[in-house]
Amino acid sequence: MSKRKNTTSSIPSKTPKHWSLGLIASMKDPNSIIKNTEKVVVIKDKYPKAKVHYLVLPHEEINSIYKLNKSHISLLEEFGNIFKELKEENESELRAGFHAIPSMQRMHMHVISTDMISTSLKTKIHWNSFCTKFFIPYDELLQELKDIGNIRKIPSELHTSLMKTPLQCNQCSFKPKNMPELKDHLLKHQLL
Template sequence: MSKQGVQNGKETATDKPKKHWSLGLLKSMKDPKSIYKETKKVVVIKDKYPKAKVHYLVLPRDEISSIYKLNKDHVDLLEEFGKIFEEIQTDHSNLMLCSGFHAVPSMQRLHMHIISKDMISSCLKTKIHWNSFTTKFFLPYRDVFKKLKEDGYIDKISPEAHKKFMSTPLKCNQCDFEPKNMPQLKQHLLTHCDE
């Protein structure tokens, strides 16, 4: 029997359980306003909370939860990710882009980040945001592709390594500057935009 509520004298179905935020990529993949590019195998969406001037997510149409579910059958899919990255780099030839995967993804669907090196964004707020793209926590696409092609799987990082990467002291990704805090880093990053 479904639960019912009463509102203004009328029976109503109670609220449906809300889906966890980590499942939100699927909804964005279906939203025409979010889609930047698509092929038969992949959909590229704009990151809802971009951490740089350019920030896209490349997702497979097939349901794959993370890089740790990939095997040799997925080499062609990852090759497609690489081609998409090259196309997007051409689209944004005025910026230097990076592509890669978070070692411990927060969202429950395989996705590759394509992000510009400037890291200029109002959504870049915390040390964890910064370190998730500027330490070895960010697994470069070419390394993941090579590992998958050669070994057929991707190694998980240990909880200790995860903790270490997230607590790494702040350091500019474009020079040797070591800021004391995020506001100082963000101010410093603007100096690289003038170069």
Template sequence: MTSCGKDWAVGLIAAIKDSKNHVISSDIAVVIPDKYPKAKHHYLVLPKGDIPDIFHELYLLAQNVIEVKRCHMDDFQIGFHAQPSMQRLHLHVISKDFVSDCLKTKKHWASFNTELFLPYQDAYARLEMEGCIKPLAKERVQELGGSELICNQCEFVAKNMPDLKRHLYDHWMEKQ
């Protein structure tokens, strides 16, 4: 938790209540832009309340926001953080470009490009088979947070975040 305390962790609940934040919504969930996007497109799909089974609805809204933004599913990853830092379950819908000024640290990168990011299909399968998703061991989280900066689009290994960001930008420019 940061020095912002609990206010930071519950910030998503306030964002749900303000319809100006909604990209799209349904009766039970909303899609909002991530306040600190780590890619060109980065959205959060959040349930409006605490309900027992929302996985299917969240995934449908994730697909819908990609369609609304006129993008392609193959250019996105959809999933959950294995070690959530915010209160309220939320599903990330994030483009694979990772071109963003808010992508600043190895921790940011690792949270979407290692086991710290749990793809929707994997989370759903685990819940179906095991009934729960167990948190990663603290040691594993630390190990993943310090992993090499390997490009998510090729085998390039960056020396540091600025090096990785330049490389990712080059990938993005090739697609423009």
């Protein structure tokens, strides 16, 4: 047996060329897939920010919510049906929505429980991505698509200010001074 090291040229890499393509790879990974229908795939978020955290993605190559038009309304209604199914299958209270400025390619809807208890929840940006207006609820996105036929981008200064929003508990009026204090506080809500 040769102990020769594997070279990069001899290993077919499963790693995407760029991190922003990671979801497109996960859509094909049987270990990640929760549901797979004609129009959409549901996968587990690789770095869940709460006890329950799924992503719903279309098979259609829609890069982001900013590529949507009125022809996609029926697809979005399918997203709503999937959300309803997931709520029926889970004990936890779930929310569905989209990040105003997503980091990963392929349009995706987050379905996430309100507990926000997870070791992968680490930074203020993580928190503010789900607990400020940076998180666009499913119903609001669908309504905007029906009303004006597309999704309007948020101004970059609004993005900056949302990410700098002081920490605020999503379940009460408590304003933690840092992330460890917030995470400790969230555990107390879980006991009630």
